[in-house]
Amino acid sequence: MTEKIKSAYLAAEGLTQPLLKELDGVIAIHDRLVLSSQPAQEVFWAQNIWRNPETLSIDSINDAAKKLQAIQRNWCLHSYHLHRRAKLILEKLSPRKSRPLVFPSALPTSPLGSFTLLDKNTLLASSDCSSAFPNGEVNFVEDRNGPPNRAYLKLYEALTLANLKPQPGEFCIDVGGSPGGWAWVIHQCGAEVLSIDRAPLSPSVASLKGVSFQKRDAFSLHPQEFELKQQSVDWLFSDLICYPEKLYEWILPWVESGVCKNFICTLKFKGEPDQSTIEKFAAVPNSQVRHLFNNKNELTWFKISSP
Ligand SMILES: C[S@@+](CC[C@H](N)C(=O)[O-])C[C@H]1O[C@@H](n2cnc3c(N)ncnc32)[C@H](O)[C@@H]1O
Incomplete structure (x- = not known):
């Protein structure tokens, strides 16, 4: 990949196609994660938009964690390969445990970045993301008795x-x-x-x-x-x-x-x-x-x- 990555988009499960249709400058598709050479676009079909991704060279898991922490405190991982290495980096960051929300709850206010490993020695990390939730996943404590369906x-x-x-x-x-x-x-x-x-x-x-x-x-x-x-x-x-x-x-x-x-x-x-x-x-x-x-x-x- 020679073009600079200027934004990235995580599609919802099974919904990468509608996202691709509305996105400009696609340079790579890694399963549900789509990279673009264009600045962040306000698309409809993304579960999370990575607005300011940077590519970072890393020489170890510790180095990766250090570089991420130098940018900001809270990170979530989206991994599409090299899962074990990516997970070890995440563990070094002592991530917040993400618990299902009790409704009603206020929107989280602390910034949450997203990162992935592009290859063994390259991170893609975005400190500014559209969703306040890890990978855009908004899970709630469920009520299995009150409501008649899951809507x-x-x-x-x-x-x-x-x-x-x-x-x-x-x-x-x-x-x-x-x-x-x-x-x-x-x-x-x-x-x-x-x-x-x-x-x-x-x-x-x-x-x-x-x-x-x-x-x-x-x-x-x-x-x-x-x-x-x-x-x-x-x-x-x-x-x-x-x-x-x-x-x-x-x-x-x-x-x-x-x-x-x-x-x-x-x-x-x-x-x-x-x-x-x-x-x-x-x-x-x-x-x-x-x-x-x-x-x-x-x-x-x-x-x-x-x-
Ligand atoms: C997905 S369900 C709604 C589920 C609901 N939001 C809930 O929480 O239980 C869609 C509903 O739209 C209703 N519907 C579809 N067309 C309608 C119409 N023209 N007028 C009234 N209801 C309609 C169907 O009868 C169906 O109950």
Whole structure:
């Protein structure tokens, strides 16, 4: 490799292809780690972006650890080969033990760098990474009894990254809400939630205080219903299974109406992601689209008002 590496991208498991499609200047692909000759790009499909990678020559494990520590304190390893040597370097750094998060938790604030071994005597290390979590992996202490499915982990992660959650006294709408994993999280936050779906909520969620349900087509729900009642909506959540283009056409009037403060919506793809619609979502002012660790072939669109 002769070109200088200016940024690196860790794709989610099984999702390297959509990342490659949106990335410029690819010079090497090491399994899920993609190296680029271009400065860091704000791509949608990366689980972690290494924004300022440096290549460092090392002559021993101790030397590697010393050079990394001279840059900063906290590092995580992504190794795609030379696993044992890489692990020995990590051990020398006395890494923080990463424990599953209890929801809700604040976002970690101390900087976390990422490194890998390009070969036996060369490190690639980036002190500035897009994710505050090791390799972008946001793991939570799971609740195996409360929620009816595992979809709640997506909302745990989205709210953690947003650094904001529904508050007691707030009113939320959750479209495509059944069987109720997201409604269960909203209830846990202490807010009220109206869940809309064509399928029923799980009885254990339907019976929770502050959870109400309407069996209807989500696309028949328009902001005028709430404008007429002069009822503001604090959060609009969507985990609908539908074409992202259809979701965009439906959500835009909600954004423009100003009736709702915060939005978190999953964009679900069948096969190849629809790049033009992703860009339309990303172009909504003060919003962002990102791939969550707990997303599959999906992205999450956030539009969060400052508290
Ligand atoms: C992935 S599931 C949602 C899981 C949910 N977030 C949870 O935490 O349990 C998607 C839901 O979208 C619903 N859905 C799809 N199209 C819909 C529509 N047009 N109107 C209402 N619900 C719809 C499906 O019935 C399904 O329950």
